[in-house]
Amino acid sequence: MLAVTILGSNSAIPAFNRHPTAQVVQNAEQSFLVDCGEGTQMQMNNYKIRSSKINHIFISHLHGDHYFGLIGLLTSIGLAGRKHDLHLYAPEILKDIIELQLRVASAHLPYELHFYSLKNEGILLEDKKIIVECFKVKHRIECWGFLFREKKYLRKIEIEEVKKYNIPIAFYERLHKGDDFVDENNTIIKNESLTSAVAPPKTYAYCADTLYDEELIEKIKNVDLLYHEATYLHALQQKAASRFHCTSIEAATIAKKAGVKKLLLGHFSSMYETLDAFKTEACSIFENTEVAEEGSCYWI
Amino acid sequence: MLAVTILGSNSAIPAFNRHPTAQVVQNAEQSFLVDCGEGTQMQMNNYKIRSSKINHIFISHLHGDHYFGLIGLLTSIGLAGRKHDLHLYAPEILKDIIELQLRVASAHLPYELHFYSLKNEGILLEDKKIIVECFKVKHRIECWGFLFREKKYLRKIEIEEVKKYNIPIAFYERLHKGDDFVDENNTIIKNESLTSAVAPPKTYAYCADTLYDEELIEKIKNVDLLYHEATYLHALQQKAASRFHCTSIEAATIAKKAGVKKLLLGHFSSMYETLDAFKTEACSIFENTEVAEEGSCYWI
Numbered sequence: 178m179l180a181v182t183i184l185g186s187n188s189a190i191p192a193f194n195r196h197p198t199a200q201v202v203q204n205a206e207q208s209f210l211v212d213c214g215e216g217t218q219m220q221m222n223n224y225k226i227r228s229s230k231i232n233h234i235f236i237s238h239l240h241g242d243h244y245f246g247l248i249g250l251l252t253s254i255g256l257a258g259r260k261h262d263l264h265l266y267a268p269e270i271l272k273d274i275i276e277l278q279l280r281v282a283s284a285h286l287p288y289e290l291h292f293y294s295l296k297n298e299g300i301l302l303e304d305k306k307i308i309v310e311c312f313k314v315k316h317r318i319e320c321w322g323f324l325f326r327e328k329k330y331l332r333k334i335e336i337e338e339v340k341k342y343n344i345p346i347a348f349y350e351r352l353h354k355g356d357d358f359v360d361e362n363n364t365i366i367k368n369e370s371l372t373s374a375v376a377p378p379k380t381y382a383y384c385a386d387t388l389y390d391e392e393l394i395e396k397i398k399n400v401d402l403l404y405h406e407a408t409y410l411h412a413l414q415q416k417a418a419s420r421f422h423c424t425s426i427e428a429a430t431i432a433k434k435a436g437v438k439k440l441l442l443g444h445f446s447s448m449y450e451t452l453d454a455f456k457t458e459a460c461s462i463f464e465n466t467e468v469a470e471e472g473s474c475y476w477i
Numbered sequence: 478m479l480a481v482t483i484l485g486s487n488s489a490i491p492a493f494n495r496h497p498t499a500q501v502v503q504n505a506e507q508s509f510l511v512d513c514g515e516g517t518q519m520q521m522n523n524y525k526i527r528s529s530k531i532n533h534i535f536i537s538h539l540h541g542d543h544y545f546g547l548i549g550l551l552t553s554i555g556l557a558g559r560k561h562d563l564h565l566y567a568p569e570i571l572k573d574i575i576e577l578q579l580r581v582a583s584a585h586l587p588y589e590l591h592f593y594s595l596k597n598e599g600i601l602l603e604d605k606k607i608i609v610e611c612f613k614v615k616h617r618i619e620c621w622g623f624l625f626r627e628k629k630y631l632r633k634i635e636i637e638e639v640k641k642y643n644i645p646i647a648f649y650e651r652l653h654k655g656d657d658f659v660d661e662n663n664t665i666i667k668n669e670s671l672t673s674a675v676a677p678p679k680t681y682a683y684c685a686d687t688l689y690d691e692e693l694i695e696k697i698k699n700v701d702l703l704y705h706e707a708t709y710l711h712a713l714q715q716k717a718a719s720r721f722h723c724t725s726i727e728a729a730t731i732a733k734k735a736g737v738k739k740l741l742l743g744h745f746s747s748m749y750e751t752l753d754a755f756k757t758e759a760c761s762i763f764e765n766t767e768v769a770e771e772g773s774c775y776w777i
Contacts, residue, residue, distance in 0.1 A: 189552070189553065189556050190553045190557060191518060191519050191522065191553070192522070196519070197549075215515055215516065215518070215519075215545075215546065215549040216515065216516045216519055218491060219491050219496070219515075219516055222491065222492070239578075239581040239582055240582050240584075241548060241549055241552050241578065241582060241584075242549075245515075245545075245548055245549045246515065248541060248545055249497075249515040249541055249545045252489070252541050253489065253490045253491070256489050256490055257490060270577075271581075273577070274574075274577055274578060274581070277570075277573070277574060277577065278539075278541065278574060281539040281568075281571075281574070281618075282539055282540050282541060282618065283617060283618050284540075284541075317583060318582065318583050
């Protein structure tokens with residue numbers, strides 16, 4: 178199970194109490210911060226997101242509304258006493274910016290900050306539970322999307338059935354993984370009769386800032402939840418394209434063509450005080466659409 | 478008349494809904510922004526501070542809680558269409574940081590940003606109404622305080638008196654400035670009988686982050702309002718000193734020795750949820766003390 182909490186749903190200029198982009202992706206074990214616009218540390222306070230659970234931060238690109246809050250967060254968690262490592266994935270030059278800002282303050286972080294330059298599409302991080310990949314999106318400057326894929330859950334052992342066959346505990350790990358058991362008489366006991374399936378693993382794609390781009394479709398195909406930017410309503414399609422952004426209709430079209438289960442729209446222009454029209458427009462193309470609301474948690 | 482609006486009253490880590498340092502000093506004509514911690518642009522929205530009236534920004538030093546909100550503000554006002562010049566006074570290296578952050582975003586500001594490096598104590602800015610000076614304070618890195626001095630107000634002409642003596646309009650400007658009038662019979666008509674005094678010009682000193690430093694006293698002597706940091710209560714005096722900060726008692730001692738009219742305490746550590754004790758402690762030394770409250774406007 179994954180959960181996405183929106184900390185900032187707006188595009189460049191904060192407005193109508195909406196903040197620049199930031200969100201937290203959580204599984205049962207840890208939290209991942211995706212983008213970090215100005216005010217993210219305050220939004221984390223507001224919505225009870227614990228920074229100690231965040232070990233990995235992903236920055237899509239270096240427009241300020243996606244990273245101006247990062248240096249403040251990095252220094253604040255240091256001042257608050259963080260000691261454990263933090264991993265940061267971002268366009269290469271961000272390392273220079275952070276180092277410069279620490280240097281002029283004669284400051285150093287009391288924890289290890291591991292920096293990984295985004296260079297090629299593919300896996301950034303893999304542990305027992307999750308894989309995080311990056312993929313290129315088309316924006317005015319270098320920009321990346323992120324794909325979170327839970328690993329297949331282990332099958333659940335039906336203990337009463339397992340006991341019937343005297344299966345040794347040492348074999349349980351293989352049962353979890355789906356292997357059949359072969360007993361001393363060479364009888365095959367099918368895994369399905371010893372274990373039960375659990376929910377399928379979940380996938381989440383974060384598309385950052387992007388032009389309408391059908392090359393995205395393959396990259397995010399069939400994900401459970403797609404976060405796609407919709408900076409403008411469709412009446413401003415030309416303006417959107419000229420600024421390397423999308424409209425509600427375009428985001429919904431990508432969602433439909435990629436066969437995703439659900440679409441979450443975000444990165445709204447500060448010209449819009451209310452957002453209902455984004456949902457209405459998108460739903461005309463792809464029904465299972467929601468408008469990202471700050472503080473809301475979207476379960477996958 | 479001057480007014481100081483507090484946008485951020487906290488020290489390094491935002492907490493208890495208090496923000497890092499920023500404040501706006503206003504006279505009848507314009508606004509001056511002093512320091513610009515993360516979230517300043519949102520606080521300006523919250524408290525209806527119009528960025529278009531801000532033409533001068535002063536940054537005391539390059540600890541993040543005093544400037545991490547600057548780049549966001551500079552870019553947001555550009556995106557919102559600002560065209561008129563902006564003047565920025567700060568430690569020299571800030572120029573490099575801003576230029577780097579604009580460059581990586583392939584962004585440029587649509588207005589002229591004039592950068593002035595803080596190098597020597599003295600006048601930074603002077604117009605018809607006000608003089609702004611900087612002075613050195615003692616902190617862990619290069620750090621500056623700012624002194625706002627209104628110019629002497631012009632005397633108010635008492636029009637009935639002036640008419641009695643047939644004083645030509647061309648002489649009014651000299652009357653405003655306090656000159657006596659000499660009529661055709663060489664009779665001196667004293668200025669005091671033709672004009673009346675207005676309120677004395679006001680002074681405001683902002684002391685940024687500083688150690689307890691008696692060298693400050695001469696620099697801020699007799700100001701109408703002194704903003705002095707009080708990061709800690711006096712029980713933590715040693716901690717304060719080790720971090721180049723002050724306590725409530727130390728700030729009040731400076732206020733008393735400098736003979737200021739009123740003291741405003743700020744830059745509170747995030748370890749304090751409530752601030753009443755700051756006022757109590759300071760008032761034991763210097764009675765006319767207030768605790769800076771975000772959104773409040775302090776008139777001078």
